Amino acid sequence: MFxxxxxxxxxxxxxxxxxxxYGIIIAVGIVLAFFVVQKEMVKRGMHPxxxxxxxxxxxxxxxxxxxxxYVIFSWDFYKDHPGQIIxxxxxxxxxxxxxxxxxxxxxxxxxxRGISFWKVVxxxxxxxxxxxxxxxxxxxxxxxxxxxxxxxKFLETTIIPDWIMNQMTIEGVTYHxxxxxxxxxxxxxxxxxxxxxxVNLKRGEMxxxxxxxxxxxxxxxxxxxxxxxxxxxxxxxxxxxxVVTIVAAVVIFIVRRFVRxxxxxxxxx
Numbered sequence: 686m687f688x689x690x691x692x693x694x695x696x697x698x699x700x701x702x703x704x705x706x707y708g709i710i711i712a713v714g715i716v717l718a719f720f721v722v723q724k725e726m727v728k729r730g731m732h733p734x735x736x737x738x739x740x741x742x743x744x745x746x747x748x749x750x751x752x753x754x755y756v757i758f759s760w761d762f763y764k765d766h767p768g769q770i771i772x773x774x775x776x777x778x779x780x781x782x783x784x785x786x787x788x789x790x791x792x793x794x795x796x797x798r799g800i801s802f803w804k805v806v807x808x809x810x811x812x813x814x815x816x817x818x819x820x821x822x823x824x825x826x827x828x829x830x831x832x833x834x835x836x837x838k839f840l841e842t843t844i845i846p847d848w849i850m851n852q853m854t855i856e857g858v859t860y861h862x863x864x865x866x867x868x869x870x871x872x873x874x875x876x877x878x879x880x881x882x883x884v885n886l887k888r889g890e891m892x893x894x895x896x897x898x899x900x901x902x903x904x905x906x907x908x909x910x911x912x913x914x915x916x917x918x919x920x921x922x923x924x925x926x927x928v929v930t931i932v933a934a935v936v937i938f939i940v941r942r943f944v945r946x947x948x949x950x951x952x953x954x
């Protein structure tokens with residue numbers, strides 16, 4: 686069934702180093718998300734340099750926080766190998782850590798400049814999904830973020846292209862392409878967010894929808910993965926964070942809409 690060779694995760698050599706497809710794909714996702722969000726921000730009356738200045742801080746902080754998150758939930762290993770904590774080039778980052786770092790940075794940045802945090806993250810919601818949709822294909826290139834072994838019946842009935850299943854075949858065993866499931870889930874979320882712009886939600890609700898949508902999908906897909914980070918026993922870190930995020934987002938939605946009765950709309954400048 687699978688007659689293609691697995692894709693080399695190294696795109697091309699650069700001196701003694703190898704430039705990985707993972708990094709290239711992540712960079713493409715960030716750039717595409719930047720242009721989409723930048724266009725919307727300017728359209729909404731914000732300064733053209735605002736997003737660039739924010740990302741100068743947010744991108745490196747997100748990378749660092751993604752690594753810190755990973756190290757915290759892999760401490761059983763790193764406590765015995767402290768010298769490897771900074772070796773981020775060897776792999777080991779977590780998207781939840783990156784998002785936490787990005788949100789904290791954005792909150793502080795917007796507060797210091799007197800700009801609505803909710804307005805910024807509302808606009809950024811679509812860009813976040815675009816980055817995640819594309820970024821998951823970096824996991825595909827690395828043959829990671831996959832689920833458990835698939836059955837022969839699954840292979841016979843799947844509509845997933847052979848070239849994807851081939852890349853998910855590692856040492857003769859084919860695994861669930863959970864990276865693909867999450868990418869598709871986020872595509873649906875992106876379509877919904879585009880449609881929600883016409884509904885003209887209250888400010889902040891677009892971002893809250895993103896949090897609930899992404900977290901719900903991640904909760905179920907994480908349960909299929911074989912490379913999860915764990916909190917205690919079989920409690921997966923990503924699932925715990927997803928549940929907490931959903932609850933927090935729903936509570937914030939209720940408070941803002943029914944208690945504080947925020948009247949500012951998404952499209953208001």
